[in-house]
Amino acid sequence: LAEGLGYQVAFAPVTRLVGCQQLAERGAREASLGLWRKPEWRKPGQIESGGFALIRGKVLRVERNRGGIWLEMGNSLVLQVKPKLFSQFDIESLQNLAGREVEARGWVVDRLRRGQIKSGQARWLLPITAEVMLEEVQ
Numbered sequence: 001l002a003e004g005l006g007y008q009v010a011f012a013p014v015t016r017l018v019g020c021q022q023l024a025e026r027g028a029r030e031a032s033l034g035l036w037r038k039p040e041w042r043k044p045g046q047i048e049s050g051g052f053a054l055i056r057g058k059v060l061r062v063e064r065n066r067g068g069i070w071l072e073m074g075n076s077l078v079l080q081v082k083p084k085l086f087s088q089f090d091i092e093s094l095q096n097l098a099g100r101e102v103e104a105r106g107w108v109v110d111r112l113r114r115g116q117i118k119s120g121q122a123r124w125l126l127p128i129t130a131e132v133m134l135e136e137v138q
Contacts (some may be wrong), residue, residue: 001021001024001028001053002024002025002028002033003006003028003033003034004028004029004031004032004033004034004035004036004037005034005035006035007025007032007035007052007054008021008022008024008025008104008105008132009105009106009129009133010129010130010132010133011129011130012085012088012129012130012131013088015088015130015131015132018130018132021041021132022132029136039054040052040054041103042054042055042056043053043055043056043057043074044054044073044074044077044086044092044124045074045075045076045077047076047108048075048126049108049110050108050109050110050124051107051108052105052106052107052108053105053106053107053108054103054104054105054106054127055077055103055105055108055126056101056102056103056104056137057073057074057077057101057102058073058099058100058102059071059072059073059079059097059098059099059100059102060072060073060074060098060099061098062094062095062096062097062098064095066126067080067082067083068080068081068082068083068085068086069081069086069089069091069094069095071097071102071128071134072122073122074122075122076122076123076124077108077122077123077124077125078121078122078124078125078126078132079104079125079126079127079128079134080125080126080127080128081094081127081128082127085129085130088130089131089133090131090132091113094134099103099138100136100137101136102121102134102135102136102137103134103135103137103138104126104128104133104134104135105125106127106128106129106133107126107127108124108125108126109125109126110123110124110125111122111123111124111125111130
């Protein structure tokens with residue numbers, strides 16, 4: 001991570017080394033090393049396939065229901081924090097992200113392909129697996 005040869009990822013509740021990983025990645029980002037020479041941030045409307053992605057965009061709406069907290073990033077993408085992970089997150093901060101620019105990372109899932117999409121829902125889903133996988137852009 002310190003050399004910019006990978007992206008930091010985390011899955012709650014196994015987040016013991018996250019602080020160290022964040023510092024290593026932050027140093028590589030600031031020095032524009034490796035992958036951070038030209039980061040491949042995508043906007044929500046630029047997603048064309050599933051897989052790992054770095055996303056940067058504005059949260060248009062936040063909704064909480066029994067499926068979790070949903071951060072709508074436009075017609076095509078939604079970020080989800082599942083209820084079982086709520087204890088790992090600052091829920092109030094998540095609910096206040098509407099209208100704010102965020103960076104998210106993780107594995108994008110094509111809900112259309114899985115048959116999990118209903119009319120009016122975003123095709124692409126990015127589950128947020130730990131708090132460090134979502135940051136507000138300052």
